[in-house]
Amino acid sequence: MIDRTSAEGGPSGVHEGASEAAARLARSMLAGIDSVTDRLVDDIIAENPEYYESERVAESDLRDSCRANLQRVLQLLGRRVPPGADPYDAARRTGRLRAEQRVALDLVLRSFRLGGRVVWSSALEAAREEHEFDPDTLLEVGTSIWNVVDAVSLAVSDSYRAAELELLRGDEQRRQVLVDGLLRGTGTDSDFVESALRALGLPAVGPYLVIAAEIPSSVADVPAPESTLQQHGISSVWQAQADTLVGLVAVGDHPLEEIPGLLRDVVQAGMGVSPTVDRGDAVPHARELAVLALRSLPRGASETAWLDRRLPQALVARSPELADRLVERTLAPVLNLPEAERRLLLETLETWLAADCSAKRTAARLYCHRNTVLNRLSRIEALLCRPVTGVQETVWLSLAMHALELRKR
Template sequence: MKDDWETPSPRAREVIRKGAEQALDPKAEWLDELFDAVRHASGTSPAHVDPVLEDGARRANLSNLLHWAAANIQRPGARVSANLSPELLESVRDMVRRDLDEKALDIWRLGQNVAWRRWMEICFGLTSDAGVLHEVLALTSRSIYTFIDDTIDAVSEVMRQERRELSQGTHSERLTTVSLILEGAPVSRSSAESRLGYHLTGSHLAAIIWGNDVTGDQLEQAAEQVLAAAGTARRLTLLATGSSMWLWLPVSTAPRTEDLEAGLAAVPAVRVALGRPRSDLDGFRQSHLEAAAVQRMMARLGTSRRAGGYTDAQLVALLSQDVGRADEFVADTLGELACADPVLHLTLRTYLDQQCNAARVAERLYTHRNTVVRRLARCDELLPRPLAHDPVSVGAALHLLSWSGPKE
């Protein structure tokens, strides 16, 4: 680290210290802006198609911000050492496991641009002295950009070391093979089967298992629950990141998500997304892409459900691409019903699923038909428009609500 670092004046040091104290406790809108700038930037999508990588990027950017701020509280204006925090390194290792290279670290430069704009707002609010402000901004501009450069340099070496370690085992070969299949590249079936140790003929059901701050043992425990629910002992397993696992099971029928929900009660932090059983090499790919769509949907909506299958969630996955507009659709369509007793939601959703047959609803919900009729009448009172005017929209809104939870 070079020694030619300018020492700020006492007044500039005080402004930097006070500003860093504010940055160390960032407002929620600052963090949203910081992450959205990265997530929506062109060329960064490979690091964000997976909710686990997305969460890792969020943690890494927050870690960079807090590391720089904490350093400037202790030594205002001094050069900040590279950030090698556990949160950041775990995110980096996940990138390597997903075959991303050092170019993926450019997302941090996008984050630094947002942080710089917010930092200038803080500084302008702390002093009106033009001379002090000029000194503070000149020094901290260099500080922030140098800090990110130093961190990227240090982390790049960590990535190279991690890549060397992975290349010594079978993980790299299996990941490369699976990535080629998922990209639709021409792959020799026999060669792929040899590398994966898994037959690519017949039916395949893909599952994605993940969670925040979960251990490998928890992922494995959840995988065993998926196997038990699917009625098989055979699987192909790929550790996608430190907190997510990809599975393929040679079965032609998907397990019921209700059964998985019960089985996953012992590992509540873990979530499971399922595709549909598909055939042969293309089915191997399609089932995983379906599971990935369900995973993204569950992460977007922050659902409390532990398991989701593509068959049940396909409509919701499509409708929830824009969460804000989806919430608006639910509110406009359901009105006061959106905040009503979830029993009413379940009754009306089941009524629509059962082709508006109250007797079948009573049978499915193990209740009296008259109770069903009373609940349906109450739903009609709460809806902004009678159910008969647009049952399709009401049904879609109820399915969205069943995944995202009641609105307050």
Template sequence: MQRRPPVPEIAAMAQSLRPRLPELVVRATRRIRNEIDIYRPSGTVPEAVLRTSLRRNIDSMLAQFAGGSEPDLSEPGETGRQRAVQGVPLPDVLRAYRLGFAEVWTVLTEEASRRQVDPSVMVRAATDAWRLADEYSDALTAGYRRAAAELARAQERERSALTEALLSGRITDRGTLWEVAQTLGLPRKGPFVAVAAEATALGQEPLGDVKAQLAAHGIPSAWTLRPDLHIGIASLLRPDADDLTMNVLRRLATSRVGVSPAFASLDDTGQALRYARLAMNSQPAGTAEVVRFQDDPLTVVMAAAPEAASGIARKVMGPVLALDSDARALLLDTFQCWIDAAGNATATAQALHCHSNTVRYRLRKLEDLTGRSLQTPGDTAELVAALRAVRFLPGTATGSTTP
């Protein structure tokens, strides 16, 4: 913006006022501390800090009135940065700045009256003065927002690091645990649950804004992102928090998610995360299911030992797995429906749209191939476990054990 030359009368007055800088600082300090609570003696900004800031900014303003050159906006920018660090709300900072500027203008008008300066001169000067006030305010706001953004990033990095340390079980001192919980906004006592969600792409948060969604229901939580996981801990203190948490997770999930059993103490967070990861891995890759550790204990055990589960499947179901894909699928699907129907052949036949004798024939063939009887509880348990392993580890027949 092209600037007009300074008004000679204003320039002369501003120059004459510079020796009175201490007086101006006192006047502006008194007015700000009287009118803005956060600047009062019990507020956030110490008086010495306020005086130093006012001295620098008022001196910069007077120099601008006196010289008319491009204003040095470094002082208001630094003031904005300092107030952001101190946690002073931006509206209060801007109001204090306007009061300080107004105090300088009041002194100028007093001096103009004493010198009997033509009022038209002051009108022209006022236009330039308030344009300068806007530029200073803009510089202050920009400095404040840059610092606030950096503080927010730093706080988020700290929260993420603390959450990672908590969930990985690296914090063992109880006093430190409580300090971390306070920093993360978590209560000291449980119950809590740990959550693990699979991150299928680097930097992706598969649960999105889960923290905000839970907070909307009054459920405090803390989250961090690993290259392969989005992990968190949520408080279940409110009576309906368990159901609300599961509903939020199911609504947001874009990949498989595991939830630990509820636990009472933050000391158990590391183990809870391991349970959550096992529950997550109990679901087939590529799904977006949310499962609790306790919901499917057999599959969770297999997730903990996939090679052993694959071995069970091959040992028990080997002859079935050796069939061609259609024949294998026919027997396994029939057996699964029979399990779901609590061993009722008629209900199984209805689900498969076939005759009950066809169901019995397929089940006898399964028994013949595996050498196990569905009339024997131990044999049935082995067949169910083997079927679960085949379902959970779809590469079992080819030797792969990756969930």
């Protein structure tokens, strides 16, 4: 096992363990490094073609990288690293550059293994010319070479992964800028909308849905619905905005009603769903409607609110100031009662309205006698100074009761 820490910032214990024979051979190969480089470039092109044919690594780039890394490997083996130089600087540069070029790490490491093979075969050729090395010494040389190659490969891998992480963070930031532009309308021109949809993997035209889901404060990690919908062939993008998770969903040919249900494995809280829109520039308005639909639910609810099915409630939710005034002007006398009576009368009124103002159905739902319901309703009418029947009155009372429920948000 190689110790990865050293004063020079790279794997240590490598050139200390290199044999004298390996050092002599390495110094000999340094004198002919151009020919060693040629061999390595030819081997990579022949045996690791994806690395070169990726059209990301030019031949001049490949040659320069091979030469720089071979030089450092031979300097480590030959104990000729210049004072103050980082013996792994070439490896780290290569790792970062290949990550930026989006070359797969396994292709990069395979090229370094080919480099180790070239160094080993070149060392054997140099040893034959000197006629001074027995098999045990050559075995020691081989061990030293592969220890150095492993250490350099480790530096490449670490540098690659660090750069890859930076790139992923940058990619995610750019992606979120595009998502934000679509959802909030910060990029309103048609060229931006078209390019953003394309970059995010969404179709150029709808139908689209916008879904807004509540993020409970007890949730440690924000849900990630994108992969869940992708399993069903549905493309979407999502963004956490304050305590709300907002997603743009490409409906395609999927049944509209099924989409919220597909999310229930990852989203257990309430969801608001906008009407469908066909154009990308209509998404910001759809987002507002989805958030409004969500706000029409009491906080902590787990149901799905389709805006078009909750328009009266959405009207109340859209104007919190008017909603508060509606509650005070309509229900204040009941709200000022002691808690037990207040809860009893509000429950009766809510059930009465939900039962289409039927005393019989209200009594059945409350498990009490019909006359008990009528007595409570009479008490409510006396307190409110208004009837609890009639179209206008029931609409007024229903909106007031909903506004009262929304105070819990």
